[in-house]
Amino acid sequence: MNDRSREIFRLVVDAYVETGEPVGSRTLSRRLGMDLSPATIRNVMADLEDMGLLFARHTSAGRLPTDMGLRLYVNGLLEHGNLSKDEQARIKLQCAAGGRSLPQLLEETTGMLSGLSQCAGLVFAPKLSEPLKHIEFVSLGPGRALVVLISDSGAVENRVVDLPLGLPPSALVEASNYLSARLIGRTLEEAIVEIGIELKEHQLLLDELSRKVVELGLASWAQDMNGNPGGALIVRGQAQLLEDINALEDLERVRHLFSALEKKESLVRLLELTKTAEGVQIFIGAENELFAQAGCSVVMAPYKNSRQQVVGAIGVIGPTRIDYARIIPMVDYTAKILGRMIG
Incomplete structure (x- = not known):
């Protein structure tokens, strides 16, 4: 041109x-x-x-x-604008931990970002990417158990696994003790590698039933990390999208958008793409299959912990006519402040 x-x-x-x-x-x-x-x-x-x-x-x-x-x-x-001092102060204040749990911090920060941007806010935090300090199997009745994982920061993750019928309580205790010895101080990903090697080389000093418990738990965690990305996905401020029907052209597009937001598995995959990239990522309209029918744009940025490891992503979704010049630096700044807060 x-x-x-x-x-x-x-x-x-x-x-x-x-x-x-x-x-x-x-x-x-x-x-x-x-x-x-x-x-x-x-x-x-x-x-x-x-x-x-x-x-x-x-x-x-x-x-x-x-x-x-x-x-x-x-x-x-596009020439990116600058956030006002008031906006920067509001983001810093909202991200200040102040005794809140990590899920509370993420939820409130996402709501704040939705309000500032006039879009729906999104945040994704992978499941327990930090070192662990406790694991326990709790029987839920015949053939089922609850696995409780607690991280060093106190974050808790629960999941249910199917077990062989007639499994004695002693097998759950032995499996818990075995896994705790290998999980403590390691991330789930690191521990799975070590346990997987022991399984493959038949080095598990466990009876057959306890070994079965470990294998089932291992399969469940590996599936979450490889086949079906796990994690906490929070969407806030969907009502903001109803304020701009003209930009979304009609209610049918709004319906498609809300339907897409309910498909959290696909949305998590989108956020996973953001985690592997540097800086703010922008997905516009038909570029992204998930929101092609809704005519929307997604602006996302990864956030990192104190070791500069990407641990999640935060951003917004709105009509393709969102104020990119204002929202791109807003999402970028929020991701950086959030990363500092979670340590």
Whole structure:
């Protein structure tokens, strides 16, 4: 694009972000600092449409940016704004732990981010990625047991495993003692590697029933980490999305969005992608299969612990016309402050 086309394209997107409405040539001619006629502007907009950057809902209507156009805008034309001191102070205050548990901290921070951004807030925290200090099997009756895992910070994770019928209480005690000796001071991932080697090399000094308990627990944890990503997923502020029906075009799109938000397994996979990347990640409209039908954008950033390990991701979801210039630095700043707070 030449300078003239770039400026016209930028103004179309700026107007769309501001109003959610199509932009016509006469509106642009008033906003442009150049002396261009509406006819000239229409020709430029037609060229931009041929390039796949703009589209018109109706023949006689103004233009809107496509998902590809928004991507170009975000990657190459967007100038990030700065958070106000009040916004920075609010984020710092909200993230200050103040005796709250980690789940409370994440939930309240997500609600705060939703309020500041006027979007729905999302946060994902993997299951117990920190060292553990206790594990215990608690019988729930024939064929079932509750596994209680407690981390060094006091975070608790419970899960239910299926066991062979007729298993004696002594097998649960022996399995608990065996696993505790290998889990204490290690993360779940680290312990699973060691236990897996012992299982493979038949080095477990356990009776057959206790060994079976360990194998079932190991299979459950490995599945969570490899096949079905586990973790705490919190979504707050969905009602914010109902405030902007025009930007989402119609209630049908809102329905698709709420349906997508309920599919937490797919959403966790999206957040897992964020965890493996550096900095803020932006998924726009059809770029992301999960929200293609809803016409939404997701802005996410990973947060790290004191060892600079990525332990989760936080961000927002909203219409594709969200204020990227304001929300991108907001999500980035929140992720960094949250990482400092969790240590």
